[in-house]
Amino acid sequence: MKKLLAVLALLCLCKVVEAQTPSVQRINPTNWWVGMKNPALQLLVYGKNLKGSTVAVNYPGVTLEKVHTVENPNYLFLDLKIAPETQAGELKLEFTKNITIQKGKKKSIDQVVKITQPYSLKVRDKKPQVVNSQDFIYLILPDRFANGDVRNDKFASMADTAADRKNPFLRHGGDLQGITQHLDYFKDLGVTTLWLNPVIENDQPQTNEGGAMRSAYHGYGFTDQYNVDRRLGGNEAYLTLVTEAHKKGLKVIQDAVYNHVGINHWILKDIPMKDWLHQWDTYTNTSYRDEPVIDILHGNKADFKVQQNGWFVPFLPDLNQDNAFVANYLIQHALWTVEYFGIDGWRVDTYQYNDLNFMNRCNTALLEEYPNMFITGENSVSNIVSQAYYTRNVLQVPFKSNLPSPNDFVLYYAINDALNQNFDWGKGFNRIYSTLASDGLYENPDLNMTFVDNHDQDRYFSVIGEDLNKYKLGLGFLLTTRGTPHLYYGTEVLMKNFKNPSDAEVRQDFPGGWAEDKVNKFVAEGRTAQENEAFTFVKTLANYRKNSPALQTGKLTQYLPQEGIYVYFRHNATQSVMVIMSQNKEAKTLSTERFAENLQGFTTGKEVISGKTLTDLKQINVQPMSIQVIALAK
Ligand SMILES: [Ca+2]
Ligand SMILES: [Ca+2]
Known part of the structure; x- marks a missing residue:
């Protein structure tokens, strides 16, 4: 006892x-x-x-x-x-x-x-480089691009232990080493910069969405900011990728998520204080609408609060960036990432749902340490005023955003419409023309990150009805208009699909990225004739753009589209490039008198894609559904 x-x-x-x-x-x-x-x-x-x-x-x-x-x-x-x-x-x-x-x-x-x-x-030993309109960005979903190391596909000690390529909703084993192994592929294509969907640890359990169990393979639910996901190769593999990319003259943009974290984040298991998160008595989702924030005259506080503080989905809790400890935590992590890995730019997820004052502070902190750093924000909006509101702009509004670049969704929607509509009043190419006519709202539209598809959208080749002429029109436009263009992985080899039944359809594995793949589209022999035509088109223009000051930074002058033909010029003191796009079903002869202010002094031109020389600039033959990119000469 x-x-x-x-x-x-x-x-x-x-x-x-x-x-x-x-x-x-x-x-x-x-x-x-x-x-x-x-x-x-x-x-x-x-x-x-x-x-x-x-x-x-x-x-x-x-x-x-x-x-x-x-x-x-x-x-x-x-x-x-x-x-x-x-x-x-x-x-x-x-x-x-x-x-x-x-x-x-x-x-x-x-x-x-x-x-x-x-x-x-x-000691600070990394030298981040500047990303801007001189670059051509390539977006990769790391789990779906290439599997460089089969040993890291899954771990029994993680919340989600599955990896199965046959299941579109689970992890497929792609990793950072797989991306590092293809740096020469990007160089060859004319890419200068990689943007990866988030690489930070997502030690999240599978979640039931729409009746199917899904892995967090997309990477948007962080569980520890200071670790790159082990299944992608961890911090070491990311450091290797950035270092090797830099050696080849390629830059890397990191995908940042400040608005929310994964519900399995280590901090949430023993939360520092209740208001680390935006807490609601009953679960409240954000409205996914941008208007309550930009509606400075007629808006109300309740809608504003739901938009800002509502959770993105039940398993991605909303961070309270008004809490100074949270704000410091997020901002310091951004700085730490640049210093530790040497990344060159940021793409900020779900920008409009963040506390915009916090975002301004975060951008300022990055720009103070790294002047001219490329920071581009995602706002999936179709309204040009809204897109400008969230970006550095010339609007007379009480809140002034300091975000250098928006992901240009407004132009993305315009390109889709333009290619799928017949030419008419306000339709077809007029959609592109009028969108660009409002560029005066931005402080610097050259920094707008332009695109034809991404990981959240239907694949471009499907959207345009798998029409190779339309493909060339859209991508030719992307690579010659103003802005900082990005391509979504696989668009260069005509990967297709709609988000039906789910977005997994537009996130399929790049063929050839896995040792067991029977087809390898990283090499010309593995591609069909049509895929090679698409690849060569992108490669030719992207590589031309690399050495074209007019296309990279020149002024854009556009002319009112007429009779299905849209003409614009990119020009500076050293170079002028004329672009002619036609969405007509028949060939036409274009008289060029009305473009005199841009053609003055030029007598010939070289068409960049075909290599053909134009000896007469007064009358130009325009083929149906075509794009010509003409380097003008005196
Ligand atoms: Ca792997
Ligand atoms: Ca929020």
Whole structure:
């Protein structure tokens, strides 16, 4: 009996000690750098029973400004200041806590617990490059492009243990090594920059959507910002990809998600404070509408709140960016990513659902460290004023966005309409012409990221009825009009499908990306004649564009489309390119008098795609459903 009591007493004591003893399990950011323009750094420290600890930092140049305790005693937030002259090295964070252990009713023992945690301050050694309208971007869904390492396809220790190429909703095993293995393919195609759908860990369980179990293979539900998903190869494989891409003159854009995280995010398992997320008494979804935010005259607070704070879907909880700790956490992660991996640009997911003041702060923080960094935001809107509102613009509105670039959905819809409508008043090419006629709303429309399809849209070749002439019109336009164009993987080899029955249909594996694939469309021999014609078309124009200052940065002058023909010029002091697009069913002869202000001084031209020389610029033969890109000469 005495023994039993002694054991029980010891167990109780252990519990008391355990309930008070501090420990540190994670520090985010996982490291930092000396020589950042902003000397402030806020560390999120997570462990057990950290509340009540005193913290000390003893490192030349580093000052601990403030220790924040929050609702959850397992967190501390430390405000550090890193002076400009601070040397790189390993500083030590010392946590000291007095704990009192009761021994019987009257007796207690005071004990001091000390934890020393190393924290690394590194030298900045990455040099991110500028992405702009001189580039041609290639969008890749990493799980669906190429499998470079079959050993990382699945892990028994992760929340979703499946990988099955036969199931469109599950992971297929594509990874970063697979992308690294195809860098020469991108170079050959004329691509200068890769944009990958998110690579950050998505340790999410499968979710039931529309009656089918689905994996988070798309990557939009982060569960730990500081780890690239192991199934893509982890941080090491991403670092290798960025480094090898840079060696070949290719740049990398990262897909950022600030609006939400995955419901399995490690922080949500022991949340620092209730308002880390936007909490609702009953589940509330965002309305997915942009109008409540841009409606500055007639809008109301209730619709605004649902749009902003409603959750994107039940398994992607909405982050409260108004909470300063959340905001710091997200902004510092963005900076950490550029410094750690050396990425060159950002594409921000679901831009309009973020707190726009937070987004301005986040963009400013990035641009202060990396001036001219390409930051492009996704707003799936069809209204040009709305698209401009979320971008740097000339509108007289109370909120001024500092986002340099929108994903140009407005032009995307116009291209689709233009190619699928007959030429008429307000239809066909008129849709493109009038969309571009409103470009004066943007501060710099050259930065608008233009496209004909992406991972959320029907595949371009299907949208245009698998018509190769239309294909050339749309992609020829994309590569010669203003903007910073991107291609969706596989569009160059005519991958097709509608999002029917689901978006998995437009996210199929690139043929040849898996060792067992019978067809390899990465090489000409594996492609059909029609696919090679499409590939060569994109390759010819993209490579021409690489060395064409007019197409990259020249002024765009467009003429009112007439009789099914749309003519525009890209021009600067050194080069002029004339583009003639026809959506007529019959051939025509185009008299060029009305383009005199752009043709003056030029007598001949070379058509870039065919290589043919035009000796008469006064009358130009225009084939049905065709595009000519003519480099003008004197
Ligand atoms: Ca793999
Ligand atoms: Ca939100």
